[in-house]
Amino acid sequence: MRLVALPYLQVETPPECGPWIVEMRGSRQPLPDVLKGWDYSTALRLECTVRLSRREILAECGLSEDAELSLAVRWSASSTNVRRLGSQVRIEGSRSLNLAFDVPAGTAGGRLALERLIVLNHGGNVRQSLAAEKPGSVLWREPRDDQAVCALEGDAARFPTDVMDFEQTGLGDAGGVWWLHHDLSDLDANPLSCLRIRINSAHPAGSRLVDGSPEASDARSALYWDVNRLLVHAALDSDEFVTGWGAFRVGSLGHTLEQLCRRLWPYQDARALRASRANDRGRFEVSLQARVGLFTEAAG
Numbered sequence: 001m002r003l004v005a006l007p008y009l010q011v012e013t014p015p016e017c018g019p020w021i022v023e024m025r026g027s028r029q030p031l032p033d034v035l036k037g038w039d040y041s042t043a044l045r046l047e048c049t050v051r052l053s054r055r056e057i058l059a060e061c062g063l064s065e066d067a068e069l070s071l072a073v074r075w076s077a078s079s080t081n082v083r084r085l086g087s088q089v090r091i092e093g094s095r096s097l098n099l100a101f102d103v104p105a106g107t108a109g110g111r112l113a114l115e116r117l118i119v120l121n122h123g124g125n126v127r128q129s130l131a132a133e134k135p136g137s138v139l140w141r142e143p144r145d146d147q148a149v150c151a152l153e154g155d156a157a158r159f160p161t162d163v164m165d166f167e168q169t170g171l172g173d174a175g176g177v178w179w180l181h182h183d184l185s186d187l188d189a190n191p192l193s194c195l196r197i198r199i200n201s202a203h204p205a206g207s208r209l210v211d212g213s214p215e216a217s218d219a220r221s222a223l224y225w226d227v228n229r230l231l232v233h234a235a236l237d238s239d240e241f242v243t244g245w246g247a248f249r250v251g252s253l254g255h256t257l258e259q260l261c262r263r264l265w266p267y268q269d270a271r272a273l274r275a276s277r278a279n280d281r282g283r284f285e286v287s288l289q290a291r292v293g294l295f296t297e298a299a300g
Contacts, residue, residue, distance in 0.1 A: 008132035009061045011118055011140035015052035015071075020114060020148045022046050034151045035112075044108070046075075046086070047100035050116065054091050057118065061139050062128030068121035069139070073099050077152075078110030078293060091118070109263055110293075112150045116142040160192060163210050166200040177206045178223055180230050184238050187254030194253050197227070218295060225294040231260060232288060236274045245270040264291045 020031040023045040024038065031046065038044075050071055058067060069091040076083040086101030099116070118140040123133040132139060167174035181196040200206040208216035209223065235241045235257040246269070248254035258270075265273060277284040 006138075007130075008137060009128065009130050010138075011057055012060045013053075013056055014140065015050050015116075015118070017116060017142065017146070018049040018051075020046055020048045022150070031114075031148055031150050033149075038152045043105040044103040044112075045100065046103065046114065047098060048073075048116075049096050049098055051096045052091065052118070053094040055094060057091070057139065061120075062131035063120075064124040066122075067124035070119050070121050071097050071099065072117045072119050073101065074115045074117065075101070075103065075108075076113050076115075077103075077108035078113075078296075082107050086114075088119070090121075107263075107266075109152055112152055114148040116147075160196045162196065162198045163201045163206075164198060165202040166198075167202060171198060172200070174200075174202065176200055177203050177219070178209075178226070180227055182231060182234055184234050184241070184253065184257075187238070187240055187244065187257070188249060188252045190251070191253040191256040195231075197223075221293070221295050225289065225292045228260065228264070228292045229285075229288055231257060232264070232273075233277075235261065236270065236277060242270040242274060264288070 021028055022031045022035065024035070024042060035044075052071070054069065057063075057069060058065065063069075070088050071091055072088040073086040074083065075086045084107075086103075087099045089097050089099060091097065103112070117138050120132050120137040120139055121135055123131065123135075164171065166172045166176055166179075172179055177200055179198045181198065183194045186194070199209055201210060205216065205219045209219050241254060241257060244254055245258060248258055261268075261270065261273060268276070
């Protein structure tokens, strides 16, 4: 494990961090390992309570009473590559602080990770020689093993999936691993009736995918990228999708595809994406690999 030694004193006594609570569509629950029923059009609200002592923090970090400290939380989402400051609360005295923030619809996907921190806002006028002095210095960071991580069950995770031997069923070549069936003829239809993943159980990689083996991480990343890639290209090939952008019924196939594109390219619409692809398809493909997070640690 890599250890990072910072050139200033840090908090030695960690704060008491309570569990995260998530609110989705008006319903509250402890943050689970997998948040079922979530999709890319769903906003989330998260909150927790943290108990700490300002006096202990100042003493351990060599800071004076006029130093300004804050408790903060950063969140990140693996499939959108978004990292944001969720909430920041000033630390005053010894008490419980509440961290609460919103994750807007369309900004998250894949694995949602939450990291709590204690940050220096102002170093004060009197400090020990090894005390932090730059605003933004991290005095305490929640250990990685203690950070909350929740898998968001997006539309792709709920695709109907068939597991079969491709060669015996005559579905495809025995060397193939998966096949995404996608029918975009009716963009108002339920996506679950139009999208289906078929996995070749006779292929070693397919077998590992089905078993959920840790050794299948690269195969899962490739599958996640391939599904995203095929759906993006199919959507941009559809004139009905391009002209209907922004007007699809929530829960429809068109809306699902639009949310997929918005997640990957938050500031472009279908016409701009189609033009970008036509201008340089190779660059578009590279951008898609990066935005999906192909072969990154948390991809998919």
